[in-house]
Amino acid sequence: MTELNGRTFNILTIKNPTLALLFSFISGCSLVFAFAPFSFWPITFAAIVFWLAQLSNKSSKQAFKQGLSFGFGYFAAGISWVHVSIEKFGGMPLIASLLLMLLLCAYLALYPALAAWLSAKLSKDKQVNLYYLPFVWLFSEYLRSVMLTGFPWLSLGYSQIDSPFSSLAPVVGEVGITFFIILFCVAIAQIINQHHQRMNSAIIVVTMMLITSISLLNFVEKTGKTTNVALVQGNIKQELRWDKKAEENIIHSYIESSKPLYKNNDLVIWPEAAIPRIEPLAQDYLTEINIQVAEQQSSLITGLINYDIDSRIFFNRLVVLGKKQQDNLNGTYYYGNSNHYNKHHLLPIGEFVPFADFLRPIAPFFNLPMSSFSRGDYVQPNLVANGINLAPLICFEIAFPQQLAANIRSHTDMILTVSNDAWFGASHGPDQHLEIARMRALEFGKPMLRATNNGLTAVIDHKGKIIAEIPQFTESVLQTTVELVNGDTPYSIWGRYFDKFLMLLFIMYLMREKLIR
Known part of the structure; x- marks a missing residue:
């Protein structure tokens, strides 16, 4: 952190709007290395924390742009293989196949953009509330899994199949892992911002305790x-x-x-x-x-x-x-x-x-x-x-x-x-x-x-x-x-309702906030 004219700046935040969008795009692109065949799972957390730094305190319009840039990089690198079937077996020229692939990536990028936009739109001051993001991300991912028959490929939780977070899978599934990834990254980003140190430290500690305790259990x-x-x-x-x-x-x-x-x-x-x-x-x-x-x-x-x-x-x-x-x-x-x-x-x-x-x-x-x-x-x-x-x-x-x-x-x-x-x-x-x-x-x-x-x-x-x-x-x-x-496993019995339960809790919280206002 550095002090300048009485204002506090996060050292990860890019102040130039154009450069911030570029770095959000790069953060999204880097996620491809978290998934197979590369499987370097720690990069998931680095990429998302860096993106959150660009997203923090943005208006809903700015948040949408940041989410769109991040999402486009995320999918353009992650599902670049789609053009192979279009070009090689679909009988289309390389340029046309790449354009179709990029069109698909632009469509998929709308879902991270929606999550970023909602995290600002639903907050009291109409600026991104990072604590909202894990919940609205679940909603946007649910939509991605059902709209136009659904394309839930490359969901963040899959990147953790070989990480300690994988121990959560038999309880809350891949979707639940995704929630905890976002929550964990929000806590890290807020600590870097020196905001709510106790709360964010508690989130990190509780998450790691949960992972450790579940990893000791045998469900089958x-x-x-x-x-x-x-x-x-x-x-x-x-x-x-x-x-x-x-x-x-x-x-x-x-x-x-x-x-x-x-x-x-x-x-x-x-x-x-x-x-x-x-x-x-x-x-x-x-x-x-x-x-x-x-x-x-x-x-x-x-x-x-x-x-x-x-x-x-x-x-x-x-x-x-x-x-x-x-x-x-x-x-x-x-x-x-x-x-x-x-x-x-x-x-x-x-x-x-x-x-x-x-x-x-x-x-x-x-x-x-x-x-x-x-x-x-x-x-x-x-x-x-x-x-x-x-x-x-x-x-x-x-x-x-x-x-x-x-x-x-x-x-x-x-x-x-x-x-x-x-x-x-x-x-x-x-x-x-x-x-x-x-x-x-x-x-x-x-x-x-x-x-x-x-x-x-x-x-x-x-x-x-x-x-x-x-x-x-x-x-x-x-x-x-x-x-x-x-x-x-608990997931096979009730865990697939975990995301719906969290979304319901979030809606109840928002209704309570509105009534208090």
């Missing part, structure tokens, strides 16, 4: 039972996945690579849409695999596309082949059986096209193969394979903990997620995707199987730690033993 326990699993990573090039000339070779590649696996594994997993043929036309292959797997006393789960002949709609689906229960003597698969899962949360453009009649003629990007799916039910039964109960999610769905919470049951043994991240090439998108999966395993205290087409295929334990994985861009098989657990 190992049952002593284990399951041998094999996950097949076919590494099929994206441009070949729906090539009619290549589909026979793709199917045979999966069949042949899996034959040696059935004898020693209870469960074999193929990735999303591993079979590049719609289910009614793949019956010869599925029947053959069903018999082979059952004869070896095993089970196989594969992704494929179903076309419902009666309703004439497509589903992105998972089906179980081979044994359903351990006492089954034969394979239980037949077309139309109930032991399947239809993807519910579809990816805009990739799996359905809003305003399709208008957008599809504009560019190949809006007319990608298999981009006309219908939604499965929000709540569906667990898949049952060889006596193992699995709560399934396909690709993008892993970013929505509310959906997983609605589908986990007391008898659920594991979480299963399958994906095809070939769309994003050698970018950091697939690493971020795996990071999100790790957080879901930790939140719900369940082992997770993650099978992908070209990486990163992994098995994750109930503490969010990677047991084994396959590198990207390799054709390989991951075989490992998974320890099963019993019990429920």
Whole structure:
């Protein structure tokens, strides 16, 4: 702190408005290094504290600009991988793909801007009240997760999967971690400002005590039972996945690579849409695999596309082949059986096209193969394979903990997620995707199987730690033993309401303040 003409200035605050916006942008950009594959989690706190210094005491209009600049840097660096799929597989020029990506980033930047604006607009003096920010940030993040079907990617809590803050996940989830990150950073920023030293010191101490005490608790326990699993990573090039000339070779590649696996594994997993043929036309292959797997006393789960002949709609689906229960003597698969899962949360453009009649003629990007799916039910039964109960999610769905919470049951043994991240090439998108999966395993205290087409295929334990994985861009098989657990985390029971509870408390506080005024 320095004294100048009787006024106190924060040494982190940039007084020039243009430079302040630039440094907010840089702070947002630096957050990319907090997430996978870099995973330098301390930078989250440095970046946010520095941004808060630019945000402090700003009017609502100035706060909106600071939030927009911070948010644009945050997402422009963090989801730069989006342009890979647009340019490489969407048939659009590089400039057009970059413009579309930047347009998406500008849209996502509105949410931090909204949080900053509200933290000023709701305060008595109409200047940013940093203590409001953790609460209104929850509100803006909730909107980001539901507006236009939702895009909750790169939420701050994911950056802490390997930090002490991760111990909060089984209690309050990733959203709760995000709240405590903002609160913690506000306390640090206020201490630097020499404001309310006791209050902010107390926030820091209480937060660290909470983290330490929770880290000593075990909410689930190992049952002593284990399951041998094999996950097949076919590494099929994206441009070949729906090539009619290549589909026979793709199917045979999966069949042949899996034959040696059935004898020693209870469960074999193929990735999303591993079979590049719609289910009614793949019956010869599925029947053959069903018999082979059952004869070896095993089970196989594969992704494929179903076309419902009666309703004439497509589903992105998972089906179980081979044994359903351990006492089954034969394979239980037949077309139309109930032991399947239809993807519910579809990816805009990739799996359905809003305003399709208008957008599809504009560019190949809006007319990608298999981009006309219908939604499965929000709540569906667990898949049952060889006596193992699995709560399934396909690709993008892993970013929505509310959906997983609605589908986990007391008898659920594991979480299963399958994906095809070939769309994003050698970018950091697939690493971020795996990071999100790790957080879901930790939140719900369940082992997770993650099978992908070209990486990163992994098995994750109930503490969010990677047991084994396959590198990207390799054709390989991951075989490992998974320890099963019993019990429920607090988050799986009530923790997903934590953000709503805090927002309700904040609204009640604001109403009280208004009445007092």
